[in-house]
Amino acid sequence: MLSLESLTVESGRNLRAFTTKVLVHLHRDGKVLVKVAETSLATTRDDDGHGTHTASTAAGNPVQGASFYGLAQGTARGGAPSARVAAYKVCLKDVGCKDVDILAAYDDAIADGVDVISISISREAPNILSNSFAIGSFHAMTRGVVTVGSAGNYGPDQGTVANVFPWMITVAASATDRRFVDRVVLGNGKALTGLSVNPVNFNGTKFPIVYGQNVSRTCPALQASFCAKDCVDRDLVKGKIVLCDEFLANKEAYKAGAVGSIVLDTFTRDVSFVFPFPVSSLSLEDYNSVKSYVKSDENPQAEILRSEEIIDKEAPYVPSFSSRGPSFIIKNLLKPDVSAPGLEILAAYSPEASPSDNPGDKRSVKFSVMSGTSMACPHVAGVAAYVKSFHPDWSPSAIKSAIMTTATPMMNVMKNPDQEFAYGSGHINPTNATDPGLVYELELQDYLKMLCAEGFGPGLLTKISGRNITCSERTEVKDLNYPTMTTFTTALKPFNVTFTRTVTNVRSPNSTFKASVVPLRPEIQISVEPEVLSFGLLKEKKTFVVTVSGKGLKDGSVVSSSLVWSDGGHSVRSPVVAYSINPFG
Structure with a gap:
């Protein structure tokens, strides 16, 4: 049985579906402990839903017939189904997450013998040792505990990635091939496709549409068009669908008693949310089409249909909300590390919580749909626990390396223009991660040498x-034995950078791996010395040097390739990234 809890923390862009945070601690084979930051209740019971959702994603038992009112129906299970979960309060709804409580939670988790800590909390930091997440995850690493953290939900802006500590696995969100859409059918027969997770069916009934400007008796025209707070008149919207020029205005339409709302998607433009009543979030073009219809028809009507599941053939890709690199505080380290499913994820939910995060929504559900890097993070925590079940003696860095070097890059540049700064090494591949062939390992002294080089003093x-x-x-960041190789270079200036790396053979004795660089990029030249690594023993280590050079990148450029070590059965891939984006001034 799972004891699943949650927390509420408001931050960033006021995007509650994304910015609620959870701290989860995992351990495998019957001993798993999950630390979850909680709401203001005096116990760790979940009245918010977010903790239940993330914890069940990491470690939930298989449940047949899971769905949100019939949507996304199937068997749901966590990444490490055999794990057990314990919850500890570290956050309060009105206070937030205090560093002292987070550090205490880390200490308790480590003392309890956890194997994996999955922390869906992100917080801006001026340096890599300035907050409790950095210190706590550092302590966990020294005790052999893997820490997985969410990249944050401040995308698509560059330089917004959080949890950039090199001893943590930083996870971006990606789409799966299942999306939720709903359709609006106007009285003139025109059908438009919008975004929402709406289980309600009007059963063919069309309701009058009223524009926000026409349902306010107190607000100026502009505020009324946005259906701003306290602008929607209850008497004027009863039994009607309200058309609002602002996404968040659906809350005001619901509060006023409308039967539904059609809103302009001014928010994320690629996420379907759960709402307390039928809502369709439309693109600007489609929304203007509805406005034109409402203005031109004497009796405008519409029906908002129940949501449908569609196949997204372009998946996986990174949605707009997921935070992007490069890191503001550590230039020559690629973050995020990997991506995992975080868009419209069905998972367990607290029956005490509102599925739409609206106090007036009294529905009680066992499963719900949520989006965010909070949802992506526990996917990777489950994979880390899965890998550790095969290799209980592996270090946190070996497990991290296995997950990163077996990830699949997202080759659709149109959907992923930020490339590795959006998805890191790529989309996780749990099966391949158990047998990576080679791993890049790091020990405590390696991180300490890097921190010395970054200017942290011996006393601290x-x-x-x-x-x-x-x-x-001292070890420069670029020479940290990381599974990726990244260099910041000043725009238009020639550069020549070397990376020293060491890999450990985890395949079998008498293994030979050959290097290749794919794809070749005209902007950069990459060489590897030696090009062949021959191992005679299991766990034997070999060192190589990668040289990356170029005549100068255009300002704001990102040029990437990959170094792949292959033995014919394994492909150990490391992204190589040169960039001239300068978020540092």
């Missing part, structure tokens, strides 16, 4: 690590 590092640190040795 001694205090954080519990070791006597002198900073006599």
Whole structure:
């Protein structure tokens, strides 16, 4: 049985479906502990839904016939179904997540013997050691615990990625091949496709449409058109569908007692939300078509249909809300690390919580649909637990490497113009991650040498690590033994950068891997020395050097390729990225 809890934290773009946060701690084979930040209740019981959703994604048991009122029906299960979950409060609804409570939760989780910590909380930080997430996950790493964190929901702007600590797996959100759409049928017979997760069916009944400007007796025309707060008159919308020029105005239409709402998608433009009543969020072109119809017809009417599931042939791709790199605080490290399903995900939900996050919505459900990097994060936590079940002696860096080097890149540049800064190494492949062939490993002293090079003093590092640190040795970020290779270069200036890496053979004795660079890019030249790695022993290590050079990138450019080590059965892929985007001023 699962004890699943949640928390509420408002931040960022006021996007509650995305910015509610959860801290989850996993352990496998019957001992899993999940730490979940909670609401203002005096217990860890979930009255918010978000914690139930994320925890069940990471470790939920298989449940047949799961659905949201018949939508997305099927068998639902978490990434590590055999895991058990325990919940601990670290956040309060009106207070937020205090650093002291988060650090205490980390300490408890580590002491409880967890294997994986999945933290769907993101917070801006001026440096990589400035918040409780950084310190807590660092301590977890020193104890052999994998930490998985959400990249944040501040996209599509560049430089917005959070949780950029190199000892954490940072997860972006990606789409699956199932999407939810709903359709609006106007009285003139025209049908338009919008976005929402709407289980309600009008059964062929059309209702009058009224425009926001015409249902307000107190507000100026502009505010009324947006259906702004307290502008929608209850007496004027009863039994009608309200047309509003602002996405969030659906709440005001619902509060006033309308039967539905058609809104302009001014929000994310690629996400379907659960609403408390029938809503269709339309593109600008389709929304203007409805407005024209309402203005030209003496008796405008419409029907909002029940949502449909469609196949998204372009998936996987990174939706607009998922935070993008490059990192503001650590230039030569690719973040996010990987992407995982985070768009319109069906998972367990607290029956005490409103599925639409609206106090007036009294529906009680066992499953609901949510979107965000919060949803992507526990997918990777489940994969990490899955990999650890095959390799219980692997370090956190080995597990991270296995997940990253077996991920699948998203080759559709039109859908993913930010490329690796959107999806990292690519979309997770859980099966391949259990048998990566080679892994890039890092130990505590490697991170400490990097932190010394980043300017952190021996006193602070001694205090954080519990070791006597002198900073006599330093390692540049680019030479951290990371599964990716990234360099920031000044626009239009020639560059020549070397990366030193060491891989460990986890395939079998007497293995030989050959290097290739794909695809070849005219803007950069990449060479590898040596080009062949021959191993005679299991867990044997080999070092190689990658040189990346170019005559100069255009301002704002991102040029990427991949180094692939192959033995004929395994493809160990590491993105190589050179960029001239400068969010640092």
